[in-house]
């Protein structure tokens with residue numbers, strides 16, 4: 001028998017920005033017996049998930065559910081809408097935007113990168129990765145593209161590598177102002193169901209998401225919400241696709257079924273997550289994440305450390321990136337915190353590796369798990385010899401005590 005001997009006493013603190021801690025209610029739902037995915041009962045589950053998920057994306061249009069991680073849904077969005085050699089505009093907000101660009105190149109597309117322009121402090125943690133999308137730069141580029149060579153604008157809603165959100169409505173406005181017909185393709189893998197997202201109202205053509213963040217499920221499901229315009233474009237898109245093809249999927253989905261074996265047990269979990277989100281109310285869910293984010297950000301300020309997101313208005317409700325002082329290796333710090341306190345924190349990725357770490361405030365968390373998380377960080381920082389300006393835990397305690405958890409009526 002395989003022995004898993006890595007579980008210490010008590011509950012592990014999984015405070016990375018996804019996979020998020022899974023609520024027991026969802027774990028229990030996932031534990032139901034697997035049923036025949038071609039049998040009569042399955043259609044009830046399938047239809048509930050396929051219909052219910054639309055409310056989370058705020059769309060009246062179809063949402064495709066793949067048995068895959070978010071990367072699969074990135075690929076699906078592009079292979080269904082693009083043809084070999086197509087030019088696309090991709091905005092580099094952080095490591096996930098950069099990885100998506102790499103994927104696009106491997107598919108035979110020609111991505112053009114837009115990067116933040118401006119003056120920032122001399123903090124070493126990559127200035128361009130401390131800000132959200134500047135919609136004006138997109139408008140400028142689209143206006144110059146008079147021949148409409150660019151077929152899509154790709155942006156990340158909540159950049160998980162930095163903890164910075166972007167204003168998707170502003171991107172739509174910029175595209176309209178430029179009068180450009182490119183598709184708007186948005187990665188809301190870590191934003192969906194934690195931060196407000198409006199697929200229809202914001203005129204998004206394809207929204208990509210995943211199960212392991214705001215939906216509070218384990219990894220393994222991913223999504224494409226698809227606008228009528230994207231469906232139309234898909235009819236003539238020539239990149240090869242089979243597993244990811246929307247047409248067969250959408251045809252089978254009409255009756256609640258899938259063209260291949262779906263992740264039945266994760267769909268049980270999704271059904272439960274949809275119930276939980278509806279019970280709490282999406283606006284309350286968003287308010288709850290904003291409140292956690294404010295408490296954690298206040299804690300980082302109290303330590304006297306800079307937050308990776310340079311623009312307070314764009315601070316992610318889902319995670320907080322913490323820049324460590326020069327001379328401290330954030331990966332060594334995380335290792336100490338894991339070994340000493342059984343707390344997992346997100347690593348600095350790509351350009352900010354070793355320079356920052358990320359605290360997730362999503363999934364099955366509450367004030368006390370977040371306070372414990374901050375305590376683990378604070379102890380680790382002290383052990384690393386960081387001279388803290390004050391107590392982040394104390395700051396967050398004060399904040400949470402002074403700001404009661406939002407409820408459905410108040411949100």
Ligand code: PLP
Nearest residue numbers: 069070071096160187189190210
């Ligand atoms: N995009 C964003 C914003 C992400 O946060 C992630 C994963 O964390 C991905 C894409 C890739 O998704 P996955 O790791 O599920 O393939």
